[in-house]
Amino acid sequence: MDLDSFTRNWSELRRLVGPSVKILQVVKADAYGHGAIEISHTALKNGAACLGVANADEGVQLRVSGITAPIIILSPSTKGEIREIIKYGLTPSLSDLMFAGEFQRHLEEAGVTAPVHIEIDTGMGRGGILWNEAPALIRKILAFPNIVVEGLFSHFASSEICVNFNEQQGTLFLALVEKLSAEGISIPIKHMANSGAILNYPRFFLDMVRPGLMSYGIHPATQTEGKADLCPVMSFKTRVILLKEFPKGAGIGYNRTYITDRPSRIATLPVGYGDGYGIILSNQGEVLIRGKRVPVVGRVSMDMVTIDVSSLPDCRIGDEAVLMGRQGGEEISANDIASRIGTISYDILCTLGKRAPRIFVQQGRAEAVEPRLRRIFIPQEERSLARIDGMIRQCFQVRARSEELGDAIFYEMFEALFGKNDRPLELRTNFRYDITLSEPGGEQAGETGPAADGFRVTTHIEYTKVFRNPVFLIGCALDNGQLSAFFDDPLCEYRWLLQDGGSGDADKDFRVNRVRIDEEDIPVIRRESTNRGYEVWCGGEHLKERLGQQVRVELEVVTRSSRGCRFFPVYLVYPTRGLEINFRYEGTPVSTVQEICFFAGKHPYPEIIRDPGRCVSLRIRDGEWIFPNSGVTFLWDYDPSK
Template sequence: MISLYDFLNAANGQLFGEPAAQLFTNFCLDPYLADSSTLFVALQTPRGNTDQYIEEAIQRGAGGVVCTHPPDCETDGVSVVMVRDPFDAMIAWSKYILKKYTPHIVAVSGSSAKSVAVKAIAHLLSQKYGVHGGDIDVSGLLNIPLSLANMRPDDEYLVLKFDVEKPGDMADLLEIASPDIAVICHIDCYHPSTFTSCNQLLDEYRMLVKAVPEQGLVVLNADDAQAAELAETVTAPVRTVAMDVFGADLMAYNILTDTARTGFDLRFGSERFVARWIPLLGKFHLYSALAALAVGQYAGVPLDRGLRALTKLTPIAGRLSPLRGTGGAALIDDSYSANMISTHGALEWLSDVKYEHQAVVILGDMDDLADHTQLGHRAVGIQAAQVADVLITLGAQAAQAARSAVDHGMDSQSVFSAYSVEEVLNAVRRYHLTKDDIVLIKGGREARMEHITRALLDNPEDEPNTVRYMPQVEETDEHPGSQTLYTSWIEVDTAILGDNIGIIRNMLADHVTLCAVIKADAYGHGAVATAHVALQSGATYLAVASMTEALELRDAGIEAPILILTYTPLHAIRQAVRSNLTVTIFDLEQARAYDRAVRDMRDPLKYHVKVDTGMGRMGVLARDALHMFRYLAALSHMQLEGIYTHFSVADEDLDFTREQVAQFKRVVQAVRASGFDVTYAHCANSAGVLQGPEFHMDMVRPGVMMYGMAPAPGLQLPPGINPALSWKTTVLQVKTLPAGHNVGYGNAYTTQETEKIAILPVGYADGLRRSPRSWQSVLIRGQRAPLIGRVSMEKATVSVQHIAGVVPGDEVVLLGSQGDDAITADEVARWLGTINYEVVTNILRHVPRTIS
């Protein structure tokens, strides 16, 4: 319980108005979860100060509020505590409570399996003592006050997670709570980007074990080389657990696993405990159980009693939790988080249990692996290839695991790379899951794999047993959440993208091939994700602008035919053959040089010939095309696949375009009459597709229309085709300037009267053009905020004088919709005096793409 007066004393707080409730069962950080028993804390968050949500919390019944300033709303019947900093106040209260109740503290740390260890230790100690297990779903320093909120005064032991997310975290934790016992089961040296080296990460854990007093206990995993090394710096007694390394104090052996529990024998000194089991899956979690036994034994709980207690444990949601999936399949939900070591542990368990089962692995992007991102995902792909019968990945990073699995022998027909939950589910449905299948779902927090778990449940009533993340502020139209680490980001809706491509496919005759043009990083939408969506929505061919773009797709595991529309350097032409790419030929000498370059290769170089029918760019002139083809016939190491041209004014001059088509058809007819086997004759870009079947021929190459943008103002897109991309940022600062105050470089704007402005952390280095024209406005809280002053390299300024309630952290839409309004690429193009193509492709690639 939280006593109002304990909190006031500890935090040096001040009451605002008359107190009402004096006892609270918990702190509340989310106003939408407030009720009469909770104390709502208006924290300063990355999205700004949550003071703005005090009224919401009170309306939902919050019994008390902690804030920095008097609330701008009615507070009758609510206990309001004002403090200098709410976060610091919670920490000060935590120190006060720990000093007041003096429980024995067990600190569980390491890279993985902390939650399971906390639960196992608390459960085992409760056989003899009053025990409070800490909050297992909250990380960082806030874990301590949130854990203490419902601790009882008579609890003798407190078991806490000590999460380390950046250098210095352990020192901060130890300043609040001094542990009597420390437990470290696993250390993953594929460390987060906040650490410069594994040794820097280990320093955090060294600090923890050194802090344990001589009469305390340190429990280490002897099978983990990094954890075992910590024993050298410990002054307290050390108890080791293991399954592989002989000489450990507690050793499990003869381990048997299935989809419901893990069986083992246990050795402690001369004692043997045979045929024991825990209702947790795999060796990875058995380490947590062994650590709990070590802690229990130190605290006076006999091993035999502890082993019996562990059989009553229940799996934790999202941590290798067994559920019943559709068709009776064994659904193993490991969606809470993922790093290298926990993913390896999950796949190792699957390898041990699959037997006659079909193993389906659904893998999302793993959590922050920093410089090890590509290496880590590829390593997981290698392991998955040895275990999985079917591998489905979700996200750009996990796609590298898919590619690695194929590279290491897994059948490419059993590997799928997806970029949305719906794509994953579509891939799963192909297999008609049965009771003979095991489906392992694993991914990092940002991958949000719990959505897949819920969609695959056989019984929706099992949803409470899945992971539930609690945002600090509920996402709404006015206050949508953002998890990005960057100052601005792109959101691409693959459902819209897929619908667009499906509509285009339906516009074509059955014999016409749909070639999706995804050059320029798919017009800024993300090439790999767009390629996957296109191929699942009706496209069977892809087109890019360069060898680099083509190899990016191949590296992501995409095996569909790819046409490189522009010049491929001679030194790269052998790579085109090795990667099964199709190049463009536009000159006879170019063709001869290519032929010489590949003459000793097993496979021929596939190519399309480009014909210039009036564009005046790359291509052989129509009048010279047949002459060139006669010489091409002698190039024995080249394989002709297609012939194409490009329209110059299909969006505005239909007569000229028809003349281009007539010229092109005459060339195609002559080439085919001369005996050349031409699979694809194609000319239609987006404008050509929209103009009708007479332009479609054997294949079409839609580009901009796939992304929900018209190729020209005068051309209407079919109903149902919509923009798939949004560009967003957040408000960095809000302030009110006096009249006559300048804004930005060159003093280009001067306030005429008192004016409230908002600073945005986005500029021309991100693609927000500075000159000669710039964006005219953005959307904040569903209203247009005009840009004022000059756009800087990484900042811009807007006027929000007319928009009420704007605060730091508010979502800002530069492209896309918010509320009832929208800013489209066409509108921005008019502002800039350019075309919508340039608007979306000029957003720089360092701006992250979030695929949904």
């Protein structure tokens, strides 16, 4: 797909319609087989006001690819599509009052409003409200409080050729607009001109035009070829994979529909009707090899086609074969193929290359795209994790242009986000981590807790997350193996690693002082030492009502740190938005505190505030993201004379 040609066609389009007319880029049917996502992005860069699709699924495909521009569904929608239309902010076209009423009901339930375009049937005999019934129905639709009528449109039946009926359709539409205006009804966007009308009927450009075929470099009819300089965007190419010499009288392909009438050299191409190269092209298609036309011979198979290259003695395995497009001074166009088999160019474009990799060329750069990854929207019921993982992995391989490098990126990313055993991904926001280093003498007499032979470390943590488990554990590991086991447990809310391995006494090494959810104290169910360290289980059945909700979590834990241990690490293992970390050490023989930061994200350098002798603070603003495996390690000197 030559995106530079697409851009040139857009320049020609803008020249024809002028700067004041909006342009809706039609990208239905996977942008006429060109790749809806890539074409949409390119059209929007060139100034498209909105995009046109045929149904909600096509619109959702664009939305989930990151497109935020208005997307108009040009065909009548079904009731079953309404929820997705609202969810993904699509603009439906209305052709009847019943659907409008159902759409209003859903909008009212959702508490939102939404734009619509009303289609008028001026003679196409397909979608739309009949012209003579339109005024009354439009008034009723305008009465729905949650529906905003943004556009009014119609569709020409024969715009690619100049016939009186086109004028009649356009006149009826303009008369309706005038009648509505006389009643005080003004609809902002009126549109009627498709590719043929853009080339033949400038009178009907109105507020917006809807180019499809011409933007892809194909004239809708031979009569329009002198009216715009268009460049085909799509070409369909493969390579010769096999060459054979056959004697006179040999049968080629299924059912031997072609018998050689002389000694012949036959080449095999890895393309068939499974790729959209129709079986109807059997014994009548043509292919370009070394700048020359050669005939398709025999029946087109699902996966292969055979061509007679007897006239090309220099043809070799690996030679480029052009089934549609230009090679040297020759060209096989979509219109050429269509006229040969009695169809239209739209049909050819939409069916060619169904499973072939798309290669999008722009400014000399080419990027191969697997169609299953990028072109076909995957319904909810098909979204297995294994399949999605495979798609992402292949995307990295393609993007890196290296299978090895793509795999390395994928596995590193996967482990960083999900761990080795595919733990649930959590997003945590407004993260606050307060560490207070203190001497143990401050504890109440007789209280058990972190021992007097080291510092007491009080850690207070707060963050917001989606609550998932009514009963959860807080873990303390004595070594990295135990820590890994806690990471693999989906019920583990938070985990610690004792830097010096602990004393073996849970009460001495690790104490949970407080657990709160939305300022409610959560009871501790049990405490125990296990083969993976110390475990404190919290929660209760009453927390089930908060499952799936955003909650504020608070934890306060006291641990012991020996005086010989002169560092304290803080690791973030989940994607986090907004962060504050405070390391407080006032009143201790700690001096010269340094921080070593390792943050990954859009803004990897936190604001650092130092209050010598008291505190070091790190801050990342609430709206900024930090990626997993980020953190900070605090280092200090120990001065026993203090």
